[in-house]
Amino acid sequence: MNLLQRGTLRKTAQLHRALIRPAVVLLTGLLGLAAACSGHAATCSIELEADDAMRFTPTHIDVPTSCANFTVKLTYSGRLPKLAMGHNWVLVKTADLDGVAKTAMAAGAQQNYVDRSDTRVLAATSLIGTGESTSTTFAVNTLKAGIPYAFFCSFAGHSPIMQGTLSLVP
Numbered sequence: 001m002n003l004l005q006r007g008t009l010r011k012t013a014q015l016h017r018a019l020i021r022p023a024v025v026l027l028t029g030l031l032g033l034a035a036a037c038s039g040h041a042a043t044c045s046i047e048l049e050a051d052d053a054m055r056f057t058p059t060h061i062d063v064p065t066s067c068a069n070f071t072v073k074l075t076y077s078g079r080l081p082k083l084a085m086g087h088n089w090v091l092v093k094t095a096d097l098d099g100v101a102k103t104a105m106a107a108g109a110q111q112n113y114v115d116r117s118d119t120r121v122l123a124a125t126s127l128i129g130t131g132e133s134t135s136t137t138f139a140v141n142t143l144k145a146g147i148p149y150a151f152f153c154s155f156a157g158h159s160p161i162m163q164g165t166l167s168l169v170p
């Protein structure tokens, strides 16, 4: 090996250190970031089921603070007609549940049991019947840490039974 060849080899090694290693580090970083992003996206929504026994499944929802928005999809897989058994999903502070249930009842069937002028309603889906689905998306910064939240169905007579809890989690 002559001097020129050694020089070329050294330069190749330097080039490797200068370009290829940082490129590998960058690529690894990007892959990690992509994995982290898709992981977050998977937790920024939930699918709930409502049934003929006035139950939500699940009855608790965790909303990660890392989500900008959170989507709740509600499906009603029961057998009873909508007039007898309608379901929706209404999000409130736990302390506001009884008050919001009253304004919802006053709004009545014509307004799908949600008084949209009641600012204590943080999010609400439409009212659905058997075999139907609905969803709502709300900004996660609507929620504040350390405050208990609840969700309920505001259809006539359902609010005392058809409830669940929601928490903001890190």
Ligand code: CO
Residues within 6 Å of the ligand: 054, 085, 086, 087, 088, 153, 154, 155, 158, 162
């Ligand atoms: Co209901």
